Amino acid sequence: MAKTKFKIWxxxxxxxxxEEYSTETSEGxxxxxxxxxxxxxxxxxxxxxxxxxxxxxxxxxxxxxxxxKLMCMTRLDELPLEEGVTIEPIKTFPIIKxxxxxxxxxxxxxxxxxxxxxxxxxxxxxxxxxxxxxxxRVQEFRKCIECFLCQNVCHVxxxxxxxxxxxxxxxxxxxxxxxxxxxxxxxxxEDLKNANGIGYCNITKCCTQVCPEHITITDNAIIPLKERVxxxxxxxxxxxxxxxxxxx
Amino acid sequence: xxxxxxxxxDVLIIGAGGAGLRAAIEASSTGLKVGLVxxxxxxxxxxxxAEGGIAAALANxxxxxxxxxxxxxxxxxxHYINNWRMAQIHAKEAPDRVRELEAWGAVFxxxxxxxxxxxxxxxxxxxxxxxVGDRTGLEMIRTLQxxxxxxxxxxxxxxxxxxxxxxxxxxxxxxxxxxxxxRFRVFHAKAVVLATGGxxxxxxxTSNSWExxxxxxxxxxxxxxDLIDMEFIQFHPTGMIWPxxxxxxxxxxxxRGEGGILLNNKGERFLFGNIPDNYKAQTxxxxxxGWRYVLGDKDAHRPPELLTRDHVAxxxxxxxxxxxxxxxxxxxxxxAWIKEKLGNAEEHIKRKLPSMYHQFKQLAGLDITREPxxxxxxxxxxxxxxxVEADTQMSTVPGxxxxxxxxxxxxxxxxxxGNSLSDLLVLGQRAGQYAAKFAKDKGDTRVDEEEIxxxxxxxxxxxxxxxxxxxxxxxxxxxxxxxxxxxxGIVRNGEEMxxxxxxxxxxxxxxxxxxxxxxxxxxxxxxxxLDLGNLLTVSEAVARSALERKESRGAQFRVDYPEKxxxxxxxxxxxxxxxxxxxxxxxxxxxxMPAELREIITQMG
Numbered sequence: 001m002a003k004t005k006f007k008i009w010x011x012x013x014x015x016x017x018x019e020e021y022s023t024e025t026s027e028g029x030x031x032x033x034x035x036x037x038x039x040x041x042x043x044x045x046x047x048x049x050x051x052x053x054x055x056x057x058x059x060x061x062x063x064x065x066x067x068x069k070l071m072c073m074t075r076l077d078e079l080p081l082e083e084g085v086t087i088e089p090i091k092t093f094p095i096i097k098x099x100x101x102x103x104x105x106x107x108x109x110x111x112x113x114x115x116x117x118x119x120x121x122x123x124x125x126x127x128x129x130x131x132x133x134x135x136x137r138v139q140e141f142r143k144c145i146e147c148f149l150c151q152n153v154c155h156v157x158x159x160x161x162x163x164x165x166x167x168x169x170x171x172x173x174x175x176x177x178x179x180x181x182x183x184x185x186x187x188x189x190e191d192l193k194n195a196n197g198i199g200y201c202n203i204t205k206c207c208t209q210v211c212p213e214h215i216t217i218t219d220n221a222i223i224p225l226k227e228r229v230x231x232x233x234x235x236x237x238x239x240x241x242x243x244x245x246x247x248x
Numbered sequence: 249x250x251x252x253x254x255x256x257x258d259v260l261i262i263g264a265g266g267a268g269l270r271a272a273i274e275a276s277s278t279g280l281k282v283g284l285v286x287x288x289x290x291x292x293x294x295x296x297x298a299e300g301g302i303a304a305a306l307a308n309x310x311x312x313x314x315x316x317x318x319x320x321x322x323x324x325x326x327h328y329i330n331n332w333r334m335a336q337i338h339a340k341e342a343p344d345r346v347r348e349l350e351a352w353g354a355v356f357x358x359x360x361x362x363x364x365x366x367x368x369x370x371x372x373x374x375x376x377x378x379x380v381g382d383r384t385g386l387e388m389i390r391t392l393q394x395x396x397x398x399x400x401x402x403x404x405x406x407x408x409x410x411x412x413x414x415x416x417x418x419x420x421x422x423x424x425x426x427x428x429x430x431r432f433r434v435f436h437a438k439a440v441v442l443a444t445g446g447x448x449x450x451x452x453x454t455s456n457s458w459e460x461x462x463x464x465x466x467x468x469x470x471x472x473x474d475l476i477d478m479e480f481i482q483f484h485p486t487g488m489i490w491p492x493x494x495x496x497x498x499x500x501x502x503x504r505g506e507g508g509i510l511l512n513n514k515g516e517r518f519l520f521g522n523i524p525d526n527y528k529a530q531t532x533x534x535x536x537x538g539w540r541y542v543l544g545d546k547d548a549h550r551p552p553e554l555l556t557r558d559h560v561a562x563x564x565x566x567x568x569x570x571x572x573x574x575x576x577x578x579x580x581x582x583x584a585w586i587k588e589k590l591g592n593a594e595e596h597i598k599r600k601l602p603s604m605y606h607q608f609k610q611l612a613g614l615d616i617t618r619e620p621x622x623x624x625x626x627x628x629x630x631x632x633x634x635x636v637e638a639d640t641q642m643s644t645v646p647g648x649x650x651x652x653x654x655x656x657x658x659x660x661x662x663x664x665x666g667n668s669l670s671d672l673l674v675l676g677q678r679a680g681q682y683a684a685k686f687a688k689d690k691g692d693t694r695v696d697e698e699e700i701x702x703x704x705x706x707x708x709x710x711x712x713x714x715x716x717x718x719x720x721x722x723x724x725x726x727x728x729x730x731x732x733x734x735x736x737g738i739v740r741n742g743e744e745m746x747x748x749x750x751x752x753x754x755x756x757x758x759x760x761x762x763x764x765x766x767x768x769x770x771x772x773x774x775x776x777x778l779d780l781g782n783l784l785t786v787s788e789a790v791a792r793s794a795l796e797r798k799e800s801r802g803a804q805f806r807v808d809y810p811e812k813x814x815x816x817x818x819x820x821x822x823x824x825x826x827x828x829x830x831x832x833x834x835x836x837x838x839x840x841m842p843a844e845l846r847e848i849i850t851q852m853g
Binding site: 012026027028029030033039040044045046047048049050051052053054055056057058059073075096097098100103104107110111115116118121125126127128129130131132134135138139142143145146174178181184 | 288289290291292293294296297344347348350351352353355357358360361362363364380381383385386387390394395397398405428457458459490491492493494497498603606607610611612715720721722723726764765766767769770771772773774776
């Protein structure tokens with residue numbers, strides 16, 4: 001057993017600073033274990049969110065040595081311990097306390113997306129017939145655990161704070177899951193173009209890099225959605241066709 | 249006393265996992281005003297951890313399946329002290345509840361002919377679990393969440409209920425605080441549904457999250473409701489055991505459903521030597537037949553790894569105790585071996601068990617497509633909970649309903665894997681429906697301001713108490729977890745449980761004196777003091793119920809009473825708060841099963 005130094009950001013919306021703690025670390029420990037140990041030993045009121053401790057609920061997002069991570073899936077032996085480990089809250093969202101931020105905007109952004117609207121059932125028992133190959137892509141998107149690390153690193157949100165105009169990568173992944181669902185009949189393209197601001201994404205792929213579920217956010221979700229929007233609103237042939245058909 | 253914010257709801261649902269969300273959707277569909285309170289953010293509840301699938305006799309993979317087989321499997325798995333009516337309702341309604349999820353956007357894995365795929369699981373005669381790889385719980389909670397947010401439900405996130413209010417005998421609301429600022433919220437309600445999950449945090453080794461502190465159990469108990477079957481705690485046979493920090497994290501039964509085998513350090517499949525008599529006819533004779541079952545051969549019987557969880561967990565403990573365990577004190581779970589049988593085994597494992605692959609790779613540095621895992625039992629689920637009516641899910645307190653893990657009856661002495669997700673849906677839907685009906689039929693209630701003030705004072709008391717250098721709230725919780733794990737665990741005896749009760753008594757005194765540092769803003773130290781009260785109540789209920797039941801049945805194994813007793817098969821044990829505040833233990837006779845259901849069980853062998 002060895003003692004390791006941790007610098008954890010403590011404070012609230014009015015301000016705060018990194019405080020130093022030291023705790024025993026052992027084989028296989030993850031960052032969240034260390035935070036819990038410190039909480040139990042010397043900082044009872046240290047605020048952090050967590051639930052499953054297995055990378056499935058997406059609650060314990062933080063910035064570990066400056067990198068956006070799930071604390072429960074980040075092993076200490078992947079980090080240079082001799083320099084100490086710095087743990088800070090995710091930066092894009094307002095601070096509540098210590099490692100806990102106000103992520104409620106993400107829920108509001110998601111709520112703006114029109115819900116699932118299936119075609120009538122194919123079978124008498126109320127079920128549908130569709131095949132695994134129809135849903136492989138949708139299932140990739142539905143792995144999303146809503147940890148909001150992608151939202152946290154998206155420069156449209158992190159630097160420019162265009163929260164009123166852009167729903168961010170995780171909500172676009174959700175939109176893609178609905179749009180590519182074989183049963184869905186809703187049309188979300190106008191919302192994507194206007195209220196949900198897909199045009200703001202300039203495909204720097206930061207979101208894809210931090211996704212703990214390894215969802216190919218930019219290539220598989222956002223670019224195909226952008227293409228659908230372009231096809232409808234910016235394709236000259238389609239525009240002429242649409243005008244002609246409207247006139248008739 | 250400081251002011252509090254008041255919220256008026258017709259139906260208040262406490263807990264937003266699968267059961268709470270399903271109940272909220274149902275209650276709000278009747279046009280009533282529904283409030284949904286969750287301790288965490290929405291969509292983070294423990295349901296996300298469910299991996300294997302939802303049990304429902306859809307008969308998509310094996311046309312011989314139907315509700316009667318599912319009913320019979322559930323009763324057998326529960327050692328026949330389940331509430332038969334609940335098991336019947338559950339088996340009949342589960343298929344509709346699963347199809348409903350598909351209509352709300354869930355994307356289940358498919359059969360070749362384009363229907364919902366079903367997999368094998370312990371104790372289920374046929375492949376019955378609708379699933380999405382090994383992340384079925386996430387799919388379920390997300391589907392319910394995404395459907396629910398458009399139904400006009402008022403969601404109160406990161407809010408903890410500390411007390412249920414009553415108007416005479418009837419429930420009338422709840423007192424809560426918000427975690428963010430520590431301010432009080434008072435809910436006025438005509439009906440309240442508890443859907444708070446389980447009690448796993450009472451044990452040291454557990455697959456459960458911090459939320460699982462028995463809140464619903466304790467709230468109901470304090471409000472005068474009966475608890476039942478509290479002696480039955482499910483220890484899931486396969487939790488991770490190495491490295492130490494991941495100890496207890498769940499390894500889905502789906503690994504065994506996909507052909508994974510359990511081995512001791514001699515390389516023996518030890519379960520073949522230990523098959524209970526009442527499962528002999530349903531279990532494979534050898535490894536070859538077991539593998540044929542995994543491949544879907546309808547003439548083959550299931551491998552012994554798919555026996556019920558109570559049995560498999562005990563056999564693992566025995567192997568370890570008799571010196572045949574793995575290096576870190578578990579046994580081996582091997583799915584990599586299927587490469588002997590399948591050409592594309594590596595890809596197959598990654599596709600069917602993606603999060604298991606990821607979990608072991610990331611947390612244990614182990615590749616499950618190449619090496620065996622080390623596993624051991626972990627506290628997973630409580631069969632016991634609030635005593636409710638089968639059809640309506642109403643407790644013995646009028647207007648108070650319970651569903652999901654904090655309700656009880658359907659599972660008896662042992663729950664089958666996959667029956668939890670289906671139970672959340674079926675009984676959650678019913679709880680929502682009947683709570684709404686109760687609210688409409690019975691009308692308004694009153695709340696008592698003095699009762700509210702008393703609850704607020706009690707919640708704030710820890711700030712006026714000192715925090716000892718040694719023995720803060722976290723440390724008291726660890727002591728309790730050690731006592732429960734060591735003295736009321738998988739293998740029990742009367743003398744140890746008496747000692748556990750003495751320890752619980754001491755810890756109760758300590759807990760009443762322990763304080764919290766800091767202020768009321770998002771303060772886990774304070775929250776832990778408050779959760780401790782609930783954990784101590786449920787721990788006492790478990791130990792007392794286990795002492796009362798002088799036999800071994802299902803999840804309860806007592807070395808001092810190692811046999812199953814016919815007499816004890818006639819009763820459930822109940823727990824109630826006595827007039828003097830002490831815990832009273834009683835037994836109630838099991839409802840007699842109608843002849844046609846008895847006939848089904850006989851037919852199914």
